[in-house]
Amino acid sequence: MFRKIATPVIAILIFLGLWELLVWANGWPNYKMASPSDLPPAFWKYKELFFVMGWQTLWRTIVGLFLAVIVGTLIGMIIGFSKLARDALYPLLIGFNAIPKATLVPVISLIFIGQHDFNTILMAFMISFFPIAVSVGIGLSTLEPEYRDILRALGASKFTIFRKIALPKTLPEFFGALKVSATLAFIGTNLVEIVSPHGRGLGALFKSGETNGDYPLMFAVLIALAFLGIILYYAVIFLERVFAGWADREGN
Amino acid sequence: MAAPFTTKGNSIENLIEIKGARHAYQTASGPLPVLDGLDVAVPSGTFAAVVGPSGCGKSTLTRLVAGLMKPDEGEVWLHGERVTGPRKTVGMAFQNPVLLEWRTILDNVILPLEIVAPTMPRKDRIARAMELLDMVGLTGFEGKRPSELSGGMRQRASLCRSIVHKPEVLILDEPFGALDAFTREDLWQTMRDLRAAEPFTAVLITHDLRESVFLGDQVIVLSGRPARTQYVMDVDLPADRTLDVLFTPKAADMLHVLRDQIKIAQGRDVEGQA
Incomplete structure (x- = not known):
């Protein structure tokens, strides 16, 4: 247990040390590249903003991800169970996913003008539902027929087979x-926060750091985003342990 | 060849009866006939082994009996009733044990009871499952996950699951096909013991002629695709047979006849008549 926590902590400390060394060895000023020692003062100076903005980024990302889970699972079920739907929807889905989401920011901010929360959630959702839809779809369409047959031969309904097996x-x-989607959702949220004027959240804080030439603040925001990303990732890991822990084979 | 069909409600001689089944799958390049005059009659409480060349439609036969599909022509009867769809009185086991990885062995065995007997108390379900697990030698493994068991043990658990709800008809689609020779012989004996203790009538699809003779009361040879019933052999060996029986001259003669029949089914001449 101690090793499990100590190993990543030591790795992070080594990373920060190397970063500090790099900046010091090159003699870079903090407007070229901030060093880790610049960060605590930046965090301290804007500590209230970090909490407020960080929370805004976090909740909008989670809501967007939550929508991605629901809609992605539904789309996955449709393309997983129906070959017709799969043939019809795959090109559309892939095409949509291939569109760089940054290009959609002006589009959605024109459609839903001024709806900053809504636009941010929408972007987090749009960027993160695809992996979920595809993996659920593949999981369902590759279910071996024998798995279905053991229950179907007993007269079980489609819903029962879905609930108990698929x-x-x-x-x-x-x-x-x-x-994958959890980290993508952060990208979506920040895209809107940074690009749209009068944004909120950590993306807006980053933007204001840039406007005011406060480079340590910009780096501090990046670290805060990484921190939130790690938290959300481990939350997913925790849920995975609870709901799909059986798939984790000890010793393999 | 097949015993005469008895009408509904009368004393039923044949628990499973397939008469003149014909079927073709629709493929992109036109219909692909798989069954062309299949007749099968399995008396109640007996064990029918079905052998035939690869891809001859043996699995289609299992799906007909299970009510998972209907033939284009012909009739399938179970227990004097025309099969029109799935029924709760069927149990199935496949070459792939298809155990649910997220359930323990015990809960895997219980699964059919959740569908067939939704009101049965859990305590009774467990008692029934444990009785079967004991019979196949898996006592002590009920709390394990399928991934913690060997291939042979998983197949034992799969057999328990296929009969836990006391089905009238047990359909075995090459359940021992993927096991090594020694494990397979162990499971033959397990199957023989289960048969003595449980009341099912069984259809066993197999590629192994020794298996068909050891477990079957009759061996049905299907022709190459499209399959028809080519030959039926009654296995006249004691019910409590041991593996030694396979080394008797009588069994050797039967195996020889079956082997010749398979060659005919494959479209090859009987050996020596090239």
Whole structure:
């Protein structure tokens, strides 16, 4: 247990040490590259803003991710169970996913003008539902027919088969995708926060650091974002342990 | 060849009866006939082994009996009733044990009871499952996950699951096909013991002629695709047979006849008549 916590902590400390060394050895001023020692003062100076903005970023990301889970799972179920839907929807989904989401920021801010919270959540959702939809779809469509037949031969309904077999069997793939989606959702949130004028959240704080030439603040925001990303990632890991812990084979 | 069909409600001689089944799958390149005049009659309480060349439609036969599909032509009867869809009185086991990885062995065995007997108290379900696990030698493994068991043990658990709800008909689709030779012989004996203790009528699909003779009361040879019933052999060996029986001249003669029949089914000449 001690090793489990100590190992990543030591790795982070080594990383920060190397970063500090790099900046010191090159003699870079903090407007070129801030060093780790610049960060605590930056955090301290804006500590209230970090809490307020960090919370805004976090809740909007989580709501967007939550929507991505619901809609992604639904789309995954549709393309997983129906070959017709799969043939029809795959090109659309892939095309949509291929669009750089930054290009959609002006589009959605024109459609939903002034709805900053809504736009941010929408972007977090749009950027993160794809991996979930694809993995659930693949999980369901590759279910071996024998799994279905053992219950179907007893006259079980489609819903019972889904609940007792297809759904739990897809959970490991689902959580694999959710880990990817959780970090993607942060990208979506920040995209809107940074690009749209009068934004809120950590993205807006980053933008104001840039406007005011406060480089340590910009780096501090990046670290805060990384920190939130790590928290959300481990929250997903925790849920995975609870709901799909059986897929984790000890010793393998 | 098949015993005469008895009408509904009368004393039923054949628990499973397939008469003149014909079926073709629709594929992109036109219909692919898989069954062309399949007749199967399995008397109540007996064990029918079905052998035939690869891809001849043996699995289609299991799906017909299970009510998972209907033939284009012909009739499938179970217990004097026309099969029109799935029924709760069927149990299935496959080559792949298809255990649910997120459930313990005990809860895997219980699964059919959750569908067939939703009101049965959990205590009774456990008692029934434990009785079967004991019979196949898995006592002490009920709390393990499938991934912690060997292939043979998983297949034992799968067999328990297929009969936990006391099905009238047990359908075995090459359940021992993926096991090594020694484990397979162990499971043959387990199957023989289960048969003596449980009341099912069984259809066993297999590629192994020794298996068909050891477990079957009759061996049905199907022709190459599209399959028809080519040959039926009654296995005249004692019910409590041991593996030694396979080394008797009588069994050797039966195996020889079956082997020749398989060659005919494959479209090859009987050996020596090239």
